[in-house]
Amino acid sequence: MLCLTRQVEYALIALEHLSETDGGLASARAISDAHGLPPALMMKILKRLQSAGWLRSVRGWSGGYGICIDLREVSIRDLIEALGLSVEPDVTPIGRRHRGVQALQYRLVGFLTQVRVWDLVAPGRRIDVPADLLRELASRRRRSTNIEHAETSVAMVAR
Amino acid sequence: MAINLTEAAAKEIKDIIRDQNLPPDKTYLRVGVKGGGCSGFSYMLDLTEEPAGEMDEQFESHGVKILCDAKSNLYLDGTEIDFRDEVMGRGFVFKNPNATSTCGCGSSFQA
Numbered sequence: 001m002l003c004l005t006r007q008v009e010y011a012l013i014a015l016e017h018l019s020e021t022d023g024g025l026a027s028a029r030a031i032s033d034a035h036g037l038p039p040a041l042m043m044k045i046l047k048r049l050q051s052a053g054w055l056r057s058v059r060g061w062s063g064g065y066g067i068c069i070d071l072r073e074v075s076i077r078d079l080i081e082a083l084g085l086s087v088e089p090d091v092t093p094i095g096r097r098h099r100g101v102q103a104l105q106y107r108l109v110g111f112l113t114q115v116r117v118w119d120l121v122a123p124g125r126r127i128d129v130p131a132d133l134l135r136e137l138a139s140r141r142r143r144s145t146n147i148e149h150a151e152t153s154v155a156m157v158a159r
Numbered sequence: 160m161a162i163n164l165t166e167a168a169a170k171e172i173k174d175i176i177r178d179q180n181l182p183p184d185k186t187y188l189r190v191g192v193k194g195g196g197c198s199g200f201s202y203m204l205d206l207t208e209e210p211a212g213e214m215d216e217q218f219e220s221h222g223v224k225i226l227c228d229a230k231s232n233l234y235l236d237g238t239e240i241d242f243r244d245e246v247m248g249r250g251f252v253f254k255n256p257n258a259t260s261t262c263g264c265g266s267s268f269q270a
Contacts, residue, residue, distance in 0.1 A: 119246045127248035128202045131171060134251070138179040138206045 007083050008076075010037055011045050015079075016121035018055075018067050025064035045083065052082035071118040077109070079117055087112060161218045162190055162225055162235055168242040168251060169221030172206075181206060187224045190240070191231040200234060202253050 017031045018024060032042040046065050049055045056068040080087045087109060095101040119125070164172070176186050187210070191203040207226070211217045216232045218225040227235060238255040 115246050125245070125247045126252065127243065127250035128253045129204045130248060130250035131175070131242070131244075132249070134172075134204050134206065135175050135179070137204075138175050138181060141206060141208075142179050142181060 005085060006041070007045055007085065008080055010042060011049065011079060011083060012117070012120055013037065014042065014045060014049075014065075015067065015071065015117060016123075018065065019071070019121050020123045023062075024066045025058055025062065026066075027064040030064065048083050054082055071121060072116055074117050075113050076115045076117060076120070077113040080112065161237075162216075162220070162227055162232075163218070163239045164188075164220040164223055164225070165239060165241045166221055168240045169223045171242045171251075172223050176206065179206075182208065187211075187226045190225055190227045190235060190238075192234045202251075203231075204240075204251060 013035050014031050017034060018026055028043040028046050029039055031037070031046075032039040046055060050057055050065065054067065054069050054074075055065045057063070057065055074082075077087050091101060091105060172188055173183070176183050185208050187207050189203075189205045189207050191205075192200045193203055194200060211226050212228075214229045215226045216229060218227070234257055235253075235255060237257065238253055241252045241254060243250065243252055
C-alpha cells in the first residue's frame with residue numbers, strides 16, 4: 001500500500017516553515033531545531049529539494065534555504081518525486097490482481113496528484129469551527145425538539 | 160462595527176438550516192467565544208430558535224440572523240466569518256481583527 005514517508009512529512013514541515021519565515025530564508029539547523037527533527041535528515045531533504053529546483057541556497061550569516069518556485073503550481077506527487085521517491089504504489093503481486101486494491105491505489109495516487117503543496121503549507125491555513133460540528137449541533141437540536149413535540153402530543157392524548 | 164458573514168458562510172449556514180429542517184425565519188446563528196484552547200479563547204457557533212436575550216447583540220448578514228452575547232461581542236466585534244472547503248478541512252474561519260495570535264491548530268486565539 002502507498003504511504004507517506006518521513007521524508008515527505010519533514011519536507012512539508014520545512015516548506016511550511018520557509019513559507020512563514022520573514023525574509024523567506026532558514027537554515028537546515030534552524031528548521032530542524034524549531035520542530036525537533038533530525039538535522040542530518042533535514043539537510044538531506046533540503047539538498048534534494050534544491051537539486052530539484054524547489055529551493056535556492058544563500059550562503060553567509062543570514063543565509064539559508066529559500067523557496068524559489070510557486071507552491072501553487074506543484075502537487076504532493078511532484079514533491080514526492082522531487083525527493084527522489086516513487087509515487088507508484090507498493091502493491092503485492094496478489095494485490096495487483098485485485099480490482100479493489102488497484103482501484104484504491106489509483107484513487108490515492110490521483111489524490112496526491114490533485115492536492116497542491118500550497119494548500120498544506122500556506123501560512124494561516126486553519127478551520128476554526130468545522131462545518132460538521134455545526135451540522136451535528138443542529139441535528140441534535142432538531143431531534144430534541146421532535147422529542148419534546150412527541151412528548152407533548154402523548155401528554156395531550158393521555159388527558 | 161458588527162459581526163458579518165461572507166456569502167459562502169451564509170450559504171453553508173442556510174444549507175445546514177434547510178438540511179436539518181429548522182425553520183429558516185426563526186433560526187438564529189449564535190456566535191460566541193469561550194475560554195480554553197492552547198491560545199486562550201475558542202470560537203463557538205450554534206443554531207438556535209431562542210430569540211435574542213437582554214444581553215445579546217443582534218445582527219443580520221446575507222439573510223442570516225446572528226446573535227452574540229455582550230461579553231463575546233467584546234472579542235468578536237468587527238469579525239467576518241468565512242467558509243472554506245479545502246484539503247485542510249471544511250468549516251468556518253473567523254477573521255477577527257481583535258485576535259493578536261492564533262494557535263497552529265486554529266482552534267483558539269489570544270486577544
